[in-house]
Amino acid sequence: xxxxxxxxxxxAGAVLSVPPFAVRxxxxxxxxQRSLHMLYGEFDLLDDGEAPDFVIRVSGTGGLHRFMxxxxxxxxxxxxxxxxxxxxxxxxxxxxxxNWCVATRTLTHLILHAAVVAKNGRAVIVPGQSGQGKSTxxxxxxxxxxxxxxxxxxxxxxxxxxxxxxxxxxSLKNRSLEVVAAWAPEMAQSPAYEGTPKGTIGYVRPSRAxxxxxxxxxxxxxxVFPRFDPAQxxxxxxxxxxxAFIALTACSVNYREFGQAGFDAIGRLVDGNxxxxxxxxxxxxxxxxxxxxxx
Amino acid sequence: xxxxxxxxxxxxxxxxxxxxxxxxxxxxxxxxxxxxxYLDDFTAYLLRLVEAAPRSQDALTGTVCAELGRERxxxxxxxxxxxxxxxxxxxxxxxxx
Amino acid sequence: xxxxxxxxxxxxxASMATLTAADWTGMMQRVRPxxxxxxxxxxxxxxxxxxxxxxAVQRQFASVDRLCAYNDEHLKAEAFLVLHALREVETPVVFxxxxxxxxxxxxxxxxxxxxxxxILVPRDRLPAVESALGGAGxxxxxxxxxxxxxxxxxxxELPPLQHQHRATTMDVHHTILPLSGRIRPDAQALLRDxxxxxxxxRAAFVLQPADMVIHAALHLFQDGDLAERLRELVDLHELxxxxxxxxTAFWDTLAERSRLHQAGRPLYYAFHxxxxxxxxxxxxxxxxxLSPRPGPISMALMDTLAPAAIVPSHPDRVPPGAALAxxxxxxxxxxxxxxxxxxxxxxxxxxxxxxxxxxx
Numbered sequence: 001x002x003x004x005x006x007x008x009x010x011x012a013g014a015v016l017s018v019p020p021f022a023v024r025x026x027x028x029x030x031x032x033q034r035s036l037h038m039l040y041g042e043f044d045l046l047d048d049g050e051a052p053d054f055v056i057r058v059s060g061t062g063g064l065h066r067f068m069x070x071x072x073x074x075x076x077x078x079x080x081x082x083x084x085x086x087x088x089x090x091x092x093x094x095x096x097x098x099n100w101c102v103a104t105r106t107l108t109h110l111i112l113h114a115a116v117v118a119k120n121g122r123a124v125i126v127p128g129q130s131g132q133g134k135s136t137x138x139x140x141x142x143x144x145x146x147x148x149x150x151x152x153x154x155x156x157x158x159x160x161x162x163x164x165x166x167x168x169x170x171s172l173k174n175r176s177l178e179v180v181a182a183w184a185p186e187m188a189q190s191p192a193y194e195g196t197p198k199g200t201i202g203y204v205r206p207s208r209a210x211x212x213x214x215x216x217x218x219x220x221x222x223x224v225f226p227r228f229d230p231a232q233x234x235x236x237x238x239x240x241x242x243x244a245f246i247a248l249t250a251c252s253v254n255y256r257e258f259g260q261a262g263f264d265a266i267g268r269l270v271d272g273n274x275x276x277x278x279x280x281x282x283x284x285x286x287x288x289x290x291x292x293x294x295x
Numbered sequence: 296x297x298x299x300x301x302x303x304x305x306x307x308x309x310x311x312x313x314x315x316x317x318x319x320x321x322x323x324x325x326x327x328x329x330x331x332x333y334l335d336d337f338t339a340y341l342l343r344l345v346e347a348a349p350r351s352q353d354a355l356t357g358t359v360c361a362e363l364g365r366e367r368x369x370x371x372x373x374x375x376x377x378x379x380x381x382x383x384x385x386x387x388x389x390x391x392x
Numbered sequence: 393x394x395x396x397x398x399x400x401x402x403x404x405x406a407s408m409a410t411l412t413a414a415d416w417t418g419m420m421q422r423v424r425p426x427x428x429x430x431x432x433x434x435x436x437x438x439x440x441x442x443x444x445x446x447x448a449v450q451r452q453f454a455s456v457d458r459l460c461a462y463n464d465e466h467l468k469a470e471a472f473l474v475l476h477a478l479r480e481v482e483t484p485v486v487f488x489x490x491x492x493x494x495x496x497x498x499x500x501x502x503x504x505x506x507x508x509x510x511i512l513v514p515r516d517r518l519p520a521v522e523s524a525l526g527g528a529g530x531x532x533x534x535x536x537x538x539x540x541x542x543x544x545x546x547x548x549e550l551p552p553l554q555h556q557h558r559a560t561t562m563d564v565h566h567t568i569l570p571l572s573g574r575i576r577p578d579a580q581a582l583l584r585d586x587x588x589x590x591x592x593x594r595a596a597f598v599l600q601p602a603d604m605v606i607h608a609a610l611h612l613f614q615d616g617d618l619a620e621r622l623r624e625l626v627d628l629h630e631l632x633x634x635x636x637x638x639x640t641a642f643w644d645t646l647a648e649r650s651r652l653h654q655a656g657r658p659l660y661y662a663f664h665x666x667x668x669x670x671x672x673x674x675x676x677x678x679x680x681x682l683s684p685r686p687g688p689i690s691m692a693l694m695d696t697l698a699p700a701a702i703v704p705s706h707p708d709r710v711p712p713g714a715a716l717a718x719x720x721x722x723x724x725x726x727x728x729x730x731x732x733x734x735x736x737x738x739x740x741x742x743x744x745x746x747x748x749x750x751x752x
Binding site: 021022050051052106257259 | 412413414416420421447448451456457458459462465
């Protein structure tokens with residue numbers, strides 16, 4: 001879509017298909033409009049009148065703040081849970097706001113904080129809070145032809161354990177940005193935003209293939225907890241199932257709300273699949289380990 | 296009273312506890328409270344015994360010693376007392392009145 | 393038929409099938425923070441129209457259904473845990489509001505998004521109750537000394553308790569309105585006439601139906617701000633509907649209990665607006681039989697102000713009068729709860745705190 005037309009629609013409020021959701025975004029900020037054009041270039045715009053799952057507005061803050069430093073603020077329908085960032089970081093505000101909506105308002109699926117990647121239809125869940133390497137590993141695998149199912153949230157059906165794809169711009173922080181740029185120079189990255197509360201943040205643009213395959217759910221064949229350690233040789237270790245159970249419930253954002261269905265789902269996930277710890281000193285060996293898991 | 300003769304029993308109606316057991320421990324889901332708890336092997340074994348039949352701390356210690364071939368000791372008594380107290384706080388067990 | 397799509401959807405859920413996508417965009421924003429999404433989801437399901445709604449609305453309804461089912465389980469679990477914590481304390485425990493609705497399995501419990509627990513105990517049991525709950529992990533939310541004292545001297549409840557491991561808050565009441573207010577519900581009668589309910593083998597109580605409705609009505613027009621109150625009006629509408637359907641004497645009992653609890657005026661307002669906004673079938677003569685009733689000037693004022701304050705507006709299009717209406721009604725609710733001098737002091741101290749926080 002032509003960037004000028006997109007900007008015009010975003011200024012008035014455009015509805016973006018971010019599978020499996022419809023997201024209405026309204027923003028007058030050029031920095032976010034441009035970033036949407038880049039990062040969501042392969043996603044579809046829906047009719048402006050389409051009913052959305054989430055309504056997000058990102059705008060400059062008014063009042064005195066404006067004159068001191070221009071800031072961006074995301075508004076959802078309830079008071080947003082974060083502080084404004086400088087206006088140039090509006091794309092980060094949008095990603096945070098959308099993550100918040102997905103994590104707090106989606107109870108159609110049991111959600112794990114995890115990346116999900118698949119090769120030849122064999123999907124691996126890579127759990128982890130931000131900063132533990134799941135996004136870096138996700139980007140590295142996607143660059144080698146793996147399917148980008150999800151980079152932040154695994155949306156799992158509690159009865160079938162099937163995972164609904166939710167590909168989004170892959171968020172990379174600090175050193176990961178250089179690691180991924182060196183590993184896959186051809187992958188499109190957003191500008192790096194320096195000086196955020198979490199350091200420097202940048203995003204990888206999802207491919208058309210990721211967006212087109214999104215309607216097809218995947219079934220996990222393994223759970224792999226990543227551990228980057230430059231001092232260790234690459235290794236895959238089986239984790240205890242009880243320990244894995246605890247770790248998975250801890251990285252779920254809505255385990256409680258599912259009650260016994262959540263307990264059964266996580267139990268079946270760890271019973272039915274190998275649960276491994278992958279220790280690796282660099283990206284190349286990480287990718288090799290994951291190839292071994294699905295091989 | 297030292298409470299060792301109080302009878303402990305499940306606090307929730309029967310069928311509330313759902314178990315998953317593995318080599319490295321087990322987890323239970325208590326449907327009555329909506330809570331999930333991790334238990335090590337020994338604590339899980341104690342709960343299994345009380346689940347099978349309500350009993351006092353004293354009787355429980357006796358069973359443990361007989362089944363596991365252990366000597367009654369202050370350490371063992373304290374370990375069992377602590378487990379029972381934790382289960383009581385979590386509303387998994389209660390003292391029969 | 394009312395033109396507001398939200399009120400129309402609540403009154404006649406089948407009409408949701410005719411809403412446009414643009415109607416939904418506005419509606420979803422209006423109902424989210426007011427916790428009414430669950431009521432719409434339930435209404436659509438019961439009217440059999442969920443399947444024809446936009447896909448995003450269906451997804452959000454499915455999610456809120458799960459949330460409501462969880463809240464229902466959660467409230468019952470909390471009730472069980474409260475009774476477990478109080479097992480050594482000689483006291484009746486009366487569950488109020490959401491917990492009571494869930495324990496009784498009332499219609500109003502379905503699609504209700506609130507998970508706070510409220511209990512009522514005799515005033516002389518408060519210290520024992522507070523200490524037993526503290527032992528089980530319910531600890532007082534940190535308050536400054538003034539707020540602590542305000543709660544203990546003037547309010548009808550302990551400062552809110554929060555469980556140290558579970559994300560649950562609980563209010564422990566000894567009556568259902570602040571001691572400082574001019575309406576004094578008969579706390580002894582509330583306890584005396586409470587109805588037994590079994591919570592997984594443990595004995596507890598809930599208010600008798602008329603008192604339950606009076607409590608909801610007092611809450612609606614006496615308590616806090618009105619901005620989030622359409623949900624409470626819906627509660628009232630559903631409670632009265634269900635009780636009246638099973639007991640033909642319900643409205644008479646309600647009028648009688650309202651005299652005992654001095655609740656004529658709030659009950660009048662509550663059912664006046666429930667009828668006007670939601671179409672509650674209030675029998676002819678019920679409102680006229682209440683005493684005391686609001687005078688004509690109060691009534692005219694409320695008739696003008698309340699609907700704008702009760703019915704949530706679109707976040708981007710707040711009508712000019714709504715903010716003022718909410719402010720006036722907020723002051724009014726405080727005025728009803730406290731003697732004027734105390735109110736002035738309270739508001740002044742709160743204002744000073746807010747200023748200090750801003751400067752600090």
